Amino acid sequence: MLRVGLTGGLGAGKSTLARFLAQKGAAVRDADAVVEELYLPQGTAVLPLVRAFGERILTAQGGVDREKLKKLVAADPSALLMLNRIVHPLVRAEMARWLEELEHRPQGPLVAVVEAALLVETGSFRSYHRLVVVTAPLSVRRERAAASGLSLEAVRRLMExxxxxxxxxxxxxxxxxxxxxxxxxxxxxEALWQHLLADAQAVAEGRPLSTGPALVL
Incomplete structure (x- = not known):
């Protein structure tokens, strides 16, 4: 099975590309969805986050309130760093578990895609056979992000x-x-999918994947 990391900056369109790949047969897991699971009342992120930030971040049901947490770390770089240090290893562990489970399915997928915003920043991209980066001009990305309802300040902070x-x-x-x-x-x-299928075939046959400059689509 070919393991693919999919990333891109805010507003680049990685989620849309992930959806297209899923329609073609890829197994796709979104890091944001994993975080949502970790923040549920029985999620593994709840206790360490409470230890770091206190019970003020909890919902009435005992899960993590993402909006409260966002406001808490928005103006405090050290708090954001602490949040990332807690959550990112948990996300990586869950992605590794998911990929391992797919590998052992009798009729598993040829291609598995992990969509995450910070694969490069955290170094996690090294865990994948292939890294796909979605790009767009900064002005276009800002416009798309603003259209999604984010404030200009939130867009600036996330991009930084x-x-x-x-x-x-x-x-x-x-x-x-x-x-x-x-x-x-x-x-x-569609063009990317054909390349990924060829890569998956190489992995299945034990052949080395091609190296060299990135292919731009």
Missing amino acids: AQADDETKRKVAHYIVDNSGTLAELEAKA
Whole structure:
């Protein structure tokens, strides 16, 4: 099974690309969805987060209130660093468990995709056979992020916490330019899928994957 990391900056369109790949047959797991599970009342992130930030971050049901936590770390870089140190290892562990479970399924998928915003920043991209980076001009990304309901300050803060596109491009195997239309991205998803299937075949046969400059789609 080919293990693929999918990342991109805020507003780049990685979730849309992930959806297209899922439609083509990839198993896809979103890091944000994993965080939601970790924040449930019985989630493994609850106790360490309460130890770090106190019970003020809890919901009435005993889970973690994401909005309260966001406000708490928004203006405090050290609190954000603490949050990331707690949550990111838990997310990585769950992704590793999920991928291992897929590997052992009798009729498992050929391609498994982990979608996460900070694969490059955390170094997690090294755990995957292939890294796909979705890019778009900064002005386009800001416009998309603002259209999703985020304030300009929230957009600025989130973008500052992420590596720039150039840093991501340096470690990518595939770069998908999403500066165009949805139809154009869908066509690029099909082209990417064919490359990933070829990579999956190589992995299944024990052949080394090709190296060299990233392929830009």
